Ligand code: NAI
């Protein structure tokens with residue numbers, strides 16, 4: 001039977017960029033005889049408008065049942081004053097929580113055609129291809145206790161707690177080792193073992209897993225997070241796969257992303273555990289938001305969304321060749337000088353969202 005894909009376009013430019021994925025789906029059906037069972041659902045403000053909730057139980061169930069979820073973006077000024085439980089972000093947070101998406105994959109890949117427009121040193125970023133894996137469901141963003149406290153002497157203080165179980169570290173490290181095996185076989189594990197107990201535990205747990213015998217082919221390095229930030233800017237090509245906790249991963253993935261260009265070009269994947277059917281739950285989404293400032297004008301760059309779909313093909317559907325084709329098509333379109341407004345350069349041809357999608361299909 002066909003693999004199933006749930007599309008959740010969401011708000012703002014989300015539906016516009018998802019429309020370009022539909023073109024690629026049609027192309028694959030016609031030209032490669034590959035098709036999927038595609039369902040579509042509402043999330044974020046769109047779900048609120050229809051059902052007064054950021055995601056319905058039915059859509060949530062569809063996400064749990066799907067082989068992969070493709071998510072556009074949520075939010076917009078008209079929803080900014082809604083209550084905590086029904087605001088658009090609540091839809092995405094519920095998906096992440098109930099699907100238990102603990103590994104966030106953020107690739108940083110250089111597009112050679114965009115190098116000229118970059119203000120960074122070209123030799124530093126040319127040919128860059130790294131993958132940052134951020135732990136997404138534990139650590140200091142979730143640890144207890146948290147919040148305000150008043151000490152017996154009346155002192156007010158506020159606490160966040162960094163907390164990791166061994167299993168939480170192991171499962172994200174396994175994702176990193178498995179992924180590295182399909183890439184450059186090199187993993188940098190990043191923490192602050194010099195000053196944090198959780199850092200010591202992280203380093204020890206990763207080392208033990210590495211020595212278990214299952215990962216002898218993987219070259220493992222340990223690095224402190226502050227040094228990693230510096231090295232990403234100084235010499236990013238020394239990295240292949242980086243695995244790190246929720247907080248450091250949040251920052252380091254943003255730093256790495258900006259080595260390579262615009263928000264409109266950045267894909268991501270969030271992976272969960274393997275379920276009883278041997279299937280890994282997964283949600284794919286562009287890094288950007290709903291961009292209300294350009295929504296409805298055909299100006300959005302669909303490449304982040306299309307590259308997120310390429311990750312879907314690669315990691316959920318095991319269609320490596322199709323993923324390669326799509327990524328190469330994106331590179332080729334840029335080489336032809338075709339640009340949406342956000343990546344415009346002198347002498348380039350400015351195109352709409354739909355024209356960019358058409359050009360990718362042509363390539
Ligand atoms: P944003 O990513 O939506 O936009 C930031 C800037 O980048 C804007 O000037 C926008 O026009 C531009 N931009 C973003 N994506 C683009 C694309 N594909 N092509 C061309 N230009 C693009 O972030 P912002 O403005 O902070 O948030 C806007 C709304 O999106 C808010 O409601 C926010 O909560 C939501 N948001 C949702 C996210 C999600 O659904 N995962 C993530 C980030 C923000």
Ligand code: MG
Pocket residue numbers: 250251254
């Ligand atoms: Mg961030």
